[in-house]
Amino acid sequence: MTRFLLLMSILLIVCGSVTAVMRFASPLQSLTLWDKGGSMSPREKYLKKYKAGLEAEKKVREELKLKHDAFMSKQDTKSAQWAKKAVAYERRRKAREEKMAGAACDEAFKKAEAQMEQQSGENKLKSRYQFVGVVGKHDKKPITWYARKKLTGAKWSLRIVHVNQGAIIKDLFNRGKVDMFAKYKNNGFPVQNEDDGEASTPKSLQIKGEYLVRERSWRTLWNFSPKHFFTDPSGMYWRERRLRQGLYTDGGTVYESTYRYKDGRNGFRPVNSLGQFMRDSKVDVSTKRKVAKRIKMDTPDIVVEKS
Helix, strand or coil: CHHHHHHHHCCEEEECCCCCCCCCCCCEEEEEEECHHHHCCHHHHHHHHHHHHHHHHHHHHHHHHHHHHHHHHCCCCCCCCHHHHHHHHHHHHHHHHHHHHHHHHHHHHHHHHHHHHHHHHHHCCCCCEEEEEEECCCCCCCEEEEEEECCCCCCEEEEEEEECHHHHHHHHHHCCCEEEEEEEEECCCCCCCEECCEECCCCCCCEEEEEEEEECCHHHHHHCCHHHHHHCCCCCCCCCCCCCCCEEECCCEEEEEEEECCCCEEEEEEEEEHHHHHHCCCCCHHHHHHHHHHHHHCCCCEECCCC
């Protein structure tokens, strides 16, 4: 009985989860509004020019074929030298046809390219500046705008950039440039909602975390704390510091702290529900009052964040 009351006197609070889950994405997310003339891709431009060249080449070959048929209908095919003359004429005709078709195709290519450039110049915005809006988290000024002179060959005039601060902070933390500190606040049990006249039973406490990012530098002694170094040792790097022996609760279940020496890991073994513990007649009334006060007001001693 004495041992049981001693464990109750050092009852601690543990949080099972944190409401906010931090997720990281690309550090920069942008939306660019292109000028109207620069919306056509290089592949679309080439296909348009290629189509114009094929149409011009087909037109030239059809015209030459009509002239050839008209010329051949007037020739005397019964003469002795007709075969040799026809072979020589066909060789010269094919060479002349290929040359004229190639010239027509090249000219159509140039005309289509000039036409697209002219349309691009007519549809392009006449702004001499480029505007960039940076999206922030401030309510009073959600977007900060910047402007610069448009560079030569630039095809856009407006761009909105959203800076993902979470991804940047994670990258700085991985490279050892900053440290993250957390402070947790106990908001007690959530407000109970009544559905069909029955009140829902709260299962865990509401814990709110406040995070602080601090830069590592020689001015802050690289965030070194002599107090934590001497009073909070964890042994070897792969072993967890053993938690203080006692009973813990997350507001719904009472746990007993355990430690596995083989692996160097902490654990919790469920003992009873918090409601049954508070109704237990073996527990002193003063201990119950102390536990109720700590659950409502005190900050948690241990926090386990689940992603």
